Amino acid sequence: MSITLHHVAQARSFRVLWALCELGVDFTVEQHSFFDGSLQGEAFRAKSPASRVPALDLHGRTYFESGAILELLAETFDGGLGRAVGSDHRGAYLEWLHFGETMGQHLANLTQHHIILFEASMRSPTVMRLEAKRLAKCIGAVVGAVGDQAYLLPDGFSMADIAVGYALWIAQRFVDLAEIDGATAYLDRLSARPAFQAALTRDGAAQIYTQDFYPPPPKEAPNA
Ligand SMILES: N[C@@H](CCC(=O)N[C@@H](CS)C(=O)NCC(=O)O)C(=O)O
Known part of the structure; x- marks a missing residue:
């Protein structure tokens, strides 16, 4: 089929x-x-x-x-990318797999404000700064869980890394990963995987993100 x-x-x-x-x-x-x-x-x-x-x-x-x-x-499909019901890391597997969408909601807001809402009057600089901070906090949580491990779970790569890893790959356009210890190393590890590289070759031409980085708007000085 x-x-x-x-x-x-x-x-x-x-x-x-x-x-x-x-x-x-x-x-x-x-x-x-x-x-x-x-x-x-x-x-x-x-x-x-x-x-x-x-x-x-x-x-x-x-x-x-x-x-x-x-x-x-x-x-x-066989591949060891899930964690079975009752297995040691099943709970953490589900938590991080779904945490990908906790990050996703911030990415969606940032994408809307930086890219989709193209007129300045439609955008909220406050939302752009706040969402970038909230996303950075999520990335901190992810690298905290990875710690000295290669991936999110102690027993190796899983679908949770794909869910979160995609979000991190997009997040680098809104958050400076260099400011979060371990974030660049984890993303580098993920993107070096042959399957990630193979996926990139089938991704197609960029449609959404055409800049490498979308900086948060600077805070206006009071009384400016
Ligand atoms: N939680 C859903 C979100 C799906 C989603 O919002 N996809 C976006 C692209 S990243 C989309 O299709 N947006 C089109 C729209 O909002 O009309 C999932 O993870 O599949």
Whole structure:
């Protein structure tokens, strides 16, 4: 049975792209765009009810929600990327896998304010600064959990690293990782994985982030 990933370059569907590369399964990538209206049509809404990516056609059914898809892939394919019910690190595995979306909410707000809301009057400098700080705090939590380990869990790489690692890969555009001990080293370790590099070759042309860094707006001096 065929596997098709519905993907927008740089979007959360990259998590699934990376996971499929880690698992070494055959799949097709169907590239979509946020700007041509195709995600808003009925055909795509039948795959993903809020017209979001990722959607994954897998063995005759379509799934949405990147975290759920990562869990499902870990349960469907051998690869040791999940942690079974009752196993030692199951709780931490689920916590960090879903923490990817705690980071995701800050990324979504930052993306909206820096990129989507293109007129200055639409943007809130306060939100931009606050969300960058909140995201930095999340990154601190992640590297605190990694500590001296290579990855989030003591028994090695898992889907949790993919969920959080994607968020960290995008987060470097809004937060200076050099200011958070261990953050660059963890991201370097993740992005050096052959499957991450393979996923990058299938990601497609940048659609969302065209700058390497989007600095938070400076605080205005009082009485300015
Ligand atoms: N929690 C969902 C979020 C999916 C999501 O919001 N995807 C974004 C791309 S990163 C999207 O498709 N946005 C289109 C829109 O908001 O209309 C997941 O992890 O799959």
